[in-house]
């Protein structure tokens with residue numbers, strides 16, 4: 185069993201982003217800028233936004249966080265996004281999800297300028313991903329693809345089983361795997377007999393937020409496991425969706441939690457923001 189080390193790879197990617205940021209600043213006078221909207225006081229969302237801000241600082245980006253109260257109006261968020269769309273110092277816009285229930289999230293995501301959509305949540309970028317065109321790809325699944333590439337894991341013709349069908353992780357993950365000619369199955373909360381499906385997996389990707397969902401008897405020998413879950417165990421430790429201790433014995437490769445997919449998500453946000461800044465810089469020439 186070999187660990188897919190997201191901590192090491194994310195540091196390598198950060199270093200590259202940092203160097204390219206310096207080059208962009210020196211050659212074009214442009215500092216990549218990321219604006220984040222954080223609504224309400226969910227501690228997990230606040231922690232994620234804080235990690236993203238610190239990562240921006242490490243690579244030399246400009247970043248600004250707009251914190252808004254939980255009872256904010258739709259119009260107020262929309263006005264802020266319009267302001268960010270029109271601000272030339274902002275290359276990337278990130279709206280931390282979930283938004284409170286009074287907010288129409290779809291309308292908010294559709295308002296973001298697709299060229300600043302570094303989370304890849306705008307339907308324009310979703311459409312480009314599913315048709316295999318270049319665009320912005322959601323950071324978590326993009327980070328998983330970077331791990332496959334780093335460890336020379338070939339996806340062509342592999343049976344890939346994605347557990348979880350969210351717009352943020354499961355669906356874009358499936359699209360990326362399909363674009364690499366994998367055979368893809370998507371399982372979700374209404375899937376009958378999950379084990380029947382997971383036993384077929386050469387590569388099993390799980391991101392649903394259920395501790396120990398995947399157990400030893402649900403996977404075949406030699407499986408590659410990507411654990412995208414982040415859960416807080418009763419003892420306070422961070423764990424994924426896979427019973428790591430027992431399942432890892434059967435794996436050829438597995439991502440640890442923490443230190444697997446998590447740090448890759450942040451690294452991909454940085455690389456998407458740099459990509460946006462480079463595109464904006466070349467358009468301004």
Ligand code: GUN
Pocket residue numbers: 278279280281282303323324352
């Ligand atoms: N909430 C949970 N994951 C994410 C993510 O990747 N991006 C944003 N914006 N919100 C999230």
